[in-house]
Amino acid sequence: DTAVSQTPKYLVTQMGNDKSIKCEQNLGHDTMYWYKQDSKKFLKIMFSYNNKELIINETVPNRFSPKSPDKAHLNLHINSLELGDSAVYFCASSSSGGLYGYTFGSGTRLTVV
Amino acid sequence: QKEVEQDPGPLSVPEGAIVSLNCTYSNSAFQYFMWYRQYSRKGPELLMYTYSSGNKEDGRFTAQVDKSSKYISLFIRDSQPSDSATYLCAMSGDNDMRFGAGTRLTVKP
Numbered sequence: 001d002t003a004v005s006q007t008p009k010y011l012v013t014q015m016g017n018d019k020s021i022k023c024e025q026n027l028g029h030d031t032m033y034w035y036k037q038d039s040k041k042f043l044k045i046m047f048s049y050n051n052k053e054l055i056i057n058e059t060v061p062n063r064f065s066p067k068s069p070d071k072a073h074l075n076l077h078i079n080s081l082e083l084g085d086s087a088v089y090f091c092a093s094s095s096s097g098g099l100y101g102y103t104f105g106s107g108t109r110l111t112v113v
Numbered sequence: 114q115k116e117v118e119q120d121p122g123p124l125s126v127p128e129g130a131i132v133s134l135n136c137t138y139s140n141s142a143f144q145y146f147m148w149y150r151q152y153s154r155k156g157p158e159l160l161m162y163t164y165s166s167g168n169k170e171d172g173r174f175t176a177q178v179d180k181s182s183k184y185i186s187l188f189i190r191d192s193q194p195s196d197s198a199t200y201l202c203a204m205s206g207d208n209d210m211r212f213g214a215g216t217r218l219t220v221k222p
Binding site (some may be wrong): 004026040041043045090092097098099100101102103104106107108109 | 121137144145147149151154155156157158159162201203205206210212215216217
């Protein structure tokens, strides 16, 4: 049973398109996150939701919009995709504000052509 | 200055070597310190977790935290080819988690 699952695993799309990535966790965690990992492996926080409420919104273009229908799901919608959006996007979840670490999904590799 | 500094490597060692991975940080509010291991094309997985200063051992892995120097380390004893991965340090406090850039490690048979 996958603890944090994200779909799709791979996404290749053209510039200007709109796409969504879905994430679900079955760990009972109350906080979920989206991270972007660039080609140099640097993990950068994008958004964080606690019990469906947005608590972290880093400097991210407003083309990126997270949505949390319930505390087990956090989706990421991206409008008007650009070449620079190509990266691996990781969903993660935690309890207790993440003080004891996060559980990551396996990532969505987005390629914009 | 970045909040968390980590040498990206790459680091290549022979099988059986002792590996030392390090991070420095600038935010004194960090209280919880972690190491994640990330295999190629996988998500990071939590390897070690320590609270405040001190040492923690788990099998071949030892995590050290020196809060006075704002310096954390991960030691891998008797390294194996299966340890080849990227290792990311992370630290949290005040509802904030920051990751290092990751060190890519290769253990050669």
